[in-house]
Amino acid sequence: MKNKAVEILLVEDDEVDVRALKRTFQELKIANTIHVARDGFEAFDILRGTDDRSPLPRPYIILLDLNMPRMNGIEFLKEVRNDPKLHDSVVFVLTTSRAEEDKIEAYRLNVAGYMVKSRLGTSFFECVTMLDHFWRVIEFP
Numbered sequence: 808m809k810n811k812a813v814e815i816l817l818v819e820d821d822e823v824d825v826r827a828l829k830r831t832f833q834e835l836k837i838a839n840t841i842h843v844a845r846d847g848f849e850a851f852d853i854l855r856g857t858d859d860r861s862p863l864p865r866p867y868i869i870l871l872d873l874n875m876p877r878m879n880g881i882e883f884l885k886e887v888r889n890d891p892k893l894h895d896s897v898v899f900v901l902t903t904s905r906a907e908e909d910k911i912e913a914y915r916l917n918v919a920g921y922m923v924k925s926r927l928g929t930s931f932f933e934c935v936t937m938l939d940h941f942w943r944v945i946e947f948p
Contacts, residue, residue, distance in 0.1 A: 813942040814867040815841045818850045818883065819901070820875045824924065828870070831935045839942075847878030851886070854893055866897075866947035868938065871918075873902040873909055881909070884916040897947075901934060 819825050825843055832841065842863060844850035850869070856862035869887075873880030880900065887893045900913045900921045910921050919941075922934055 812839055813947070814863055814865075815839050815938075816844065816850060816853060816863060816867055816869045817841055818844045818847065818869060818875070818880070819872045820845045821872070824872070828935070831932055835932075835935055835939065837935065837939055846875045847880070847883035847886070850883060854887075854896075866942070868919075868942065869896055869898040870901045870938075871898055873900060873904050873913070881912055881916070884913065884918070888916050899938070 817825060817828060819828075829841060832839065842853050844853055852858075852860075854863050871880045871883065875883075878886075880902065884898065887896055887898065898918045900909075900918050901924060902909070902922075903924050905923055913921050920937075
């Protein structure tokens with residue numbers, strides 16, 4: 808498992824942020840596969856596997872925006888934590904929300920970290936660098 812690549816599930820509805828994150832992965836020469844879901848419902852389709860598609864292979868890390876249509880990030884987190892097959896998923900929040908109640912609720916739902924996009928700048932460099940170090944050091948089951 809030590810050498811197995813970590814899959815990335817980016818749950819993000821903003822195409823500019825999706826492109827910026829992918830570009831940063833390329834600039835840093837990080838080849839991990841990035842799957843993109845535009846909202847929580849699409850993310851569950853990827854995680855659970857639907858329409859003859861296999862579930863997302865482990866290990867994976869979820870990068871989650873909170874402000875999305877149909878199912879917001881907090882609703883998504885609650886459902887992940889209540890799902891016996893997904894409850895142990897590693898989730899980082901990557902959002903524009905600086906609201907204290909969002910931070911408190913996200914950490915109550917056991918996120919691995921909470922990052923505010925405006926602090927990361929448009930390059931997402933700090934976020935991707937941190938994630939690269941994270942999965943190189945952390946032991947996944």
